[in-house]
Amino acid sequence: MKNEVIVVLDFGGQYNQLIARRIREAGVYCEVHPYDMPLEKLKALAPKGLIFTGGPNSIYAADAAICDKAIFEMGVPILGICYGAQLIAHMLGGVVAKAKTSEYGRTAISLNANSKLFESLNGETICWMSHTDAVKEVPAGFNITAESVDCPIAAFENAASKVYAVQFHPEVAHTENGEMMLNNFARVVCGCAGDWQMADFAKEQIEAIRAKVGAGKALLALSGGVDSSVAAMILSKAIGKGLTCVFVDHGLLRKNEGDEVEAIFADKNKLDLNFIRVDASKRFYAKLAGVTDPEAKRKIIGEEFIRVFEEEAKKIGAVDFFVQGTIYPDIIESGLNKSAVIKSHHNVGGLPDYVDFKEIIEPLRLLFKDEVRKVGIELGLDSKLVNRQPFPGPGLGIRIIGEVTAEKIRIVQDADAIYREEIAFAGLDEQIGQYFAALTNMKSVGVMGDSRTYDYAVVLRAVETSDFMTAKSVKIPWEVLEKVTTRIVNEVGGVNRVLYDLTGKPPATIELE
Structure with a gap:
């Protein structure tokens, strides 16, 4: 049975995947797509609801992110958050302007209990505001449903059209009843049954990868950490012996860690995987000699990893697919979702321009660390391995300030x-x-x-x-x-x-x- 889905349209904010995570916690499958996703592709997903995210720009900026207005004619419930709320007002005839007082941080708001979005909530709550612009006039047919001292239109809606908007961020932990609001949108407004579980995610990924790779071969970059280990289990169940796990010992591991990883993954009695350990420490040290900038170190390590994997793939022969345990925080920090680059992760923003593989597979790229651990438990991984201390791919190279x-x-x-x-x-x-x-x-x-x-x-x-x-x-x-x-x-x-x-x-x- 195909799960119900709510689609989050990404307008460039930092917390967009948190929205999807909260919806999944409500038992409803959720995907994140760019705001300019073609309308026909969006319709093909048959979403039960849409969520417009926050974003960094003003609705009046020359490079403002504006979606297709025909989205409002799809007949599905819509929730706009922060920039998404301003976008709804702007596109449907309301007025957005620079606020007299910008709001940042925890803010008390008064709620209209008659709104389905705020069902079962008290009249007062604390939310997280982060905005300079604000809605000054709501579009025709809309009612104001929440206000703060400095923001008279903190939320508004057209219940008949099922279009809802909030100026604050319900997805972050600082909004005290944010999870309930998003749960209300998914379950009450959109009418979702809430039948999706993390086990469904693993099953869907296994089936999708099996269909993609078929009888082909895949090489997985195995670090021994939680993310790559869970990715290895998904690929193993999908393509069996078509998978080879390559563990590159770059000489930047924790003490005795190389031997510990090999003891786990090379043991056929524990995990029946094709496992290869490559000692590449000398080549990594040579590449890092004299380098002090942390971003440069990440780029060097990321490229050298790929070159080692390419060499091992040629030894195996006919390897078209390269698999990584990339998770969502890696993507956000590497700036690949329209957000600012914080640091390049070796398996995302640290990749070189050319990679000699037909395709890169990242089965966990939409999950947070705690969700990855849940998938690991679902797949039967040992709890000690699932709860293992995280360790960055660049290893001690980024835990040593200055030259390595x-x-x-x-x-x-x-x-x-x-x-x-x-x-x-x-x-x-x-x-x-x-x-x-x-x-x-x-x-x-x-x-x-x-x-x-x-x-x-x-x-x-x-x-x-x-x-x-x-x-x-x-x-x-x-x-x-x-x-x-x-x-x-x-x-x-x-x-x-x-x-x-x-x-x-x-x-x-x-x-x-």
Whole structure:
């Protein structure tokens, strides 16, 4: 049975996939497509509802994103969010103008309880605003359904036409009843049954990949992390022995990690996969020599990965498909969804212009990390593997500030191993979203054994996060940090200072680079 679908039309905002995620959490399948998707293709999806996302520009800007007005004639419910709300007003005859007071952050609003969008909600709630323009006049036939002190038209709707609009962002956690609002849109307004589950996603991906690859061959870039491991399971179930998993040891892994990955994936009794390990550390070190810019390092590592994979594909022979465990935060941060480039992920924005494969397959590109883990459980992966600490593809190359050298790699590997060991000993390893040690490019004066030292500072990082789009620092017990610090300074040569990073995301990224 084909699942009901709600389509999110992407106008370039940062949180667009969060909308799709919230709809999926309501049990309704959801896809994200560009705002200028051809109308016939959009109709072919037979959506039960449409959501217009936020966006970075003014509706009156020369490069404003404007969709086909015929969308309003499809007869399906529409919800506009932020820019999407302004777009609805503008296209249907309302007025949008620069607000007297811009609103950013948590804002109290008053709701009209008669709206289906706000069904079961109290008259007052807190939402997340982020806008400079605002709707000044609603189109004919529309009613105002919410207001704030500085935004008299915080929400409006035409219930008869099933067109709804909100100036705030219900998809973010800061909007207290945002999930309920999106659930109401999907289940109450659109009338969706809510019969979609994560198991359906895995099944659909397996069937789609089986149909695409057929009797062909695919090479999967396996890191041993959650994303690539889940991707490997999907491909294995789809094409069996047509899949070869290639693990490139670029010499930038955590301490002993190469051997640990090989022990898991080369064991035919655990996972029946074609597994190849390639020691490419020397070529990566040579390419990174003298390079200090973190974005340049990502690009170099990304291209070198691809070149190794191309070489291995030629050895296997007739490999047309290249598979990656790309997930949605990678895409957003790499700027491939009309958003600003934050950093290039080696498997997305870090790819070279030319890749010698017929097609790249990314079965997880629409999922967040926690959703990927759910798919892994559905596919029968061991929970320890599914909940494994995330590790970036560029590895320690982006956890070492400045030039990458053999000495620095040794330092950060040893410091990180101590940190992970003590976190596990304290029973905190399953409570923290991600934690690691990184090496700064700063040296400072210290005193050890009555002698002067001039050594590196190590930075410890630990964050709480579920989707890896936002994060906050973890309050690790002081005694644990003291023990980690003492051990690193005493046991890791070349380090005389340990720092703890308290910065959240935003404004920082999770990695230190």
